[in-house]
Amino acid sequence: MNFDLLTLYLLAISLLLLSAGMTLWERQVSLVRRHELALFAGGYAALATGCTLAITRDLLPGAWGAALCNLGMMAGYLLILNGVAAFGGRRYRTSAAVILVAIAAVWALWGVQWQNSLWSYVSALPIAAVCGIAAREVRRNLLLQPLRSRRVVVLILAGHGVFYFGRGTIFPMLVESFGPSMLSIVSKLTMYEGVLFAVGLPVALLGLIREEAHAKLLKTSRTDYLTALGNRRWFFEQGDRLLDAAETPFTLLAFDLDHFKAINDRFGHDAGDEVLKIFARTARRMAGPGAIMARMGGEEFAALLPATPAAARAVGMAVADHFTQAVRLHFGGAGPRATVSIGLAELGADGHSLPDLLSAADQGLYLAKARGRNRIEAAPHIPLAAAC
Secondary structure, eight states: OOOOHHHHHHHHHHHHHHHHHHHHHHHHHOSSOHHHHHHHHHHHHHHHHHHHHHHHGGGSSTTHHHHHHHHHHHHHHHHHHHHHHHTTTOOOHHHHHHHHHHHHHHHHHHTTTTHHHIIIIITHHHHHHHHHHHHHHHHHOTTTTTOTHHHHHHHHHHHHHHHHHHHHHTHHHHHHHHOTHHHHHHHHHHHHHHHHHHHHHHHHHHHHHHHHHHHHHHHHHTBOTTTOSBOHHHHHHHHHHHHHTOOSOOEEEEEEETTHHHHHHHHOHHHHHHHHHHHHHHHHHHHOTTSEEEEEETTEEEEEESSOHHHHHHHHHHHHHHHHHHHHHHHOTTSOOOOEEEEEEETTTSOSSHHHHHHHHHHHHHHHHHTTSSSEEEOOOOOHHHHO
């Protein structure tokens, strides 16, 4: 199916305005990335304005029509660049202003003399550069790297940039080699690609923002709000995954803060919350990056370590010592005396599943409590005959 240039322009304008409206609607109902969504909507509207000016550029005297169209479209791309940069807390406001002023100066100085070359080829190069920078911003953003939509956004921005770089560098040689008829083909190719861009980029960016929001919601549902550790659900999900692929020794430590109710009653719940957060920070630091650590509920915590029982026991003792010191340092001499009891269970000897290990570690924890608290005890091994 063959479309003339005017039809393609009108199609691109309609799609860009539709994308701007959809993005503004998304902004109204979204709780995240509202600033970025506003920038994207503004970018699509500016691109639509630039396309509208492109249709009517011959109605204005001299190079005014082409210049205004180029500036309008460039403003749209720069708004999109600032939107994707805002994902990482970056801005290109000054750079955007400099680019627009530079383009305006080029049109003012050489627009009349070189209007066709500026319009057909030279104006494509800043667009290529801005799209390339935008693609790099999305690709290098560490917060977006786990998201699958990121690759689509990068591909669309990079592909658009490569196309416009080709328009500014390769297409002039093709037109020179094959004559003016090639210019009409280049213009149609540009509009076909522009229509795809007008559809693909808004959909991909909305998908990226929604995927990020979903990932944050999922993380929140698996995270303890007070300590920022994983919660019980997360611990079982991650623990089962680790144990299913276990090729090294694993040991589970179950922690219970001693006399925590007395701390709350005497020093208040704010102090109790602070004690919990101190323990979480201390245990997370001492357990190391290979361990999974969670708050199981109340003053109970658990850690699954890729370590032998001896190494895990050393980690548990270090947690207990550093925790007591950290609480004393935080509150001073008048604060609570905080200690922790710990139960230990070994994968294989005490169970082959996470529930079994946790149950065995709880038995060790009860033993630690019975023997005076502030200590670590292994799960008691019950002989098979006695169990029967």
